Every structure is written in C-alpha cells, then in structure tokens.
Amino acid sequence: MKLEILCYPDARLNKIAEPVLQVDERIAQLADDMLETMYDANGVGLAAIQVNVQERVIVVDVSQTRDEPLVLINPQIVEHSNTLILHEEGCLSVPDIYDDVERWDWVAVEALDKQGKSFRVEADGLLAVCLQHEIDHLDGHVFVEYLSTLKRNRIRTKLLKRAREQGKQ
Ligand code: ZN
Numbered sequence: 001m002k003l004e005i006l007c008y009p010d011a012r013l014n015k016i017a018e019p020v021l022q023v024d025e026r027i028a029q030l031a032d033d034m035l036e037t038m039y040d041a042n043g044v045g046l047a048a049i050q051v052n053v054q055e056r057v058i059v060v061d062v063s064q065t066r067d068e069p070l071v072l073i074n075p076q077i078v079e080h081s082n083t084l085i086l087h088e089e090g091c092l093s094v095p096d097i098y099d100d101v102e103r104w105d106w107v108a109v110e111a112l113d114k115q116g117k118s119f120r121v122e123a124d125g126l127l128a129v130c131l132q133h134e135i136d137h138l139d140g141h142v143f144v145e146y147l148s149t150l151k152r153n154r155i156r157t158k159l160l161k162r163a164r165e166q167g168k169q
Contacts, residue, residue, distance in 0.1 A: 003037045003051040008094045017056045017138040023116035031071040034059045043092040045130045047137030058134040062126045072111035081106035087129045089143045101146045103132045
C-alpha cells in the first residue's frame with residue numbers, strides 16, 4: 001500500500017522516532033509499504049517519520065536497477081570515517097530541492113532486518129550519504145537544516161506557497 005509522504009516544513013518531520021521493540025508482521029508490512037512508496041516516488045531512501053510513523057525504520061535502494069532494497073530497523077551508526085564529503089542531496093519530503101551537504105564518506109551501520117536478525121552494513125559513496133540522511137530523519141532532522149538560514153527560509157517559503165496553491169486546486 002502506498003503511503004502519504006509528509007512535506008517540509010511539516011512539524012511532524014521534527015518528531016523523534018521510537019525504537020522498534022518487536023519486529024513483527026506489522027513492522028514487516030510497514031517496511032514493504034515504505035519500499036513501495038519510495039519506488040513509486042523514485043527516491044533512494046525513506047524513513048518511517050516521513051510517512052508519519054514515529055518508529056525507527058528506514059528503507060534504502062541506491063542501485064541503478066532499483067532491485068536491491070535494504071530494510072534497516074533500529075539502525076545505528078557504529079563507526080565512521082573522519083573524512084567529510086560534499087554530496088548533493090534531495091529528499092522526498094522536500095520535493096524538487098537539491099543542495100550540497102557534508103557527510104562522512106564511510107559509515108558502518110548496525111540494524112535489524114525484517115526477520116529481526118541483526119546485521120551490519122559498511123557503506124561509502126551514495127549509500128553512506130543516504131544512510132546518514134535517513135537516520136537523521138529518525139532523529140527529527142531534515143537535510144535543509146544543514147543549509148544557510150537564507151537558503152532554508154527560501155525553501156520554506158517556496159514549499160508553503162506550493163502547498164497553498166495545491167490546496168486551492
Ligand atoms: Zn529525506
């Protein structure tokens with residue numbers, strides 16, 4: 001089932017997600033719905049917070065072929081490099097806005113899979129950026145917070161105006 005994606009500056013994007021206590025059928029279904037929503041919107045990642053579920057679940061697929069889904073439940077960055085890279089980011093909650101954000105160029109993330117089994121991903125490049133971006137969402141952070149106040153206010157105004165126009169239609 002496709003889910004509705006919250007749009008910045010919706011205050012619900014700033015909520016902090018709770019850890020998943022039990023990986024059960026409900027969580028597996030949430031992950032499947034999130035993947036469907038992400039693929040439908042042509043995104044490379046989605047956090048549960050973005051579909052108004054305050055639980056620590058993210059889905060990611062950075063493959064060209066769009067057939068390498070990753071589901072991470074209670075993801076945690078356990079190691080990272082000290083090298084920062086500047087990478088252009090976008091977000092399904094901030095449509096049509098892209099800008100450069102500094103991130104670690106390598107991370108190791110531990111999480112549970114849909115069966116509740118723990119696993120570890122080591123990532124660089126786009127996957128590393130994407131994992132940091134999605135885990136940020138679980139802590140109530142949207143990437144535009146890293147941009148200058150001027151840029152952020154412009155984005156805010158633009159998206160609020162667009163939402164108003166869409167509301168009138
Ligand atoms: Zn995002």
